[in-house]
Amino acid sequence: MKKLLSLLLILCLAAAAHAQTTTTKYSADEKAVLQVNQGIAEAWNKHDTDLYFSYFAPDAQWVNVVGMWWRNAAEHKYALDIFMKVMFNKTKHNILHTEVRMLRPDLALVRHNWELEGWVMPDGRDMSDVSTGVMTLMLEKRKGKWLVIDGHNTSIDKKAQDPVLTMKK
Incomplete structure (x- = not known):
């Protein structure tokens, strides 16, 4: 019994040390990536x-919630400048949940659930009640700075029923 307990203790300590090493290795980068994610939302909320x-x-590609694909930041900015004036000028982007996955020391995948308040269509329809989604960002560390290199924004259809919600776990 003592041998079994000793073995379990060693395994637990080894697992904890491994987890700590893994977390510590990327913690500064994960924090920087999360700051970019938060900074994007704050800039949106300032409509800046x-x-x-x-x-x-500059070469970041983007696919928006309705499938428009912009192949660089200049195209994306041109479109967003128009949309900010026409329908997003009173919006607030709220981040509900965020996950970061470090793919390499210089490459990170970020997903966050969001809701958008104050979205009004050009014809005056308030879209806030249907504005929830998932944003996926690919960030790369370039010259010491984390930058978005690709992104995709997906609306959540509230009428859709995810079968995973009924899955036995």
């Missing part, structure tokens, strides 16, 4: 597209 795009690499 110059600040918003300071977090993007």
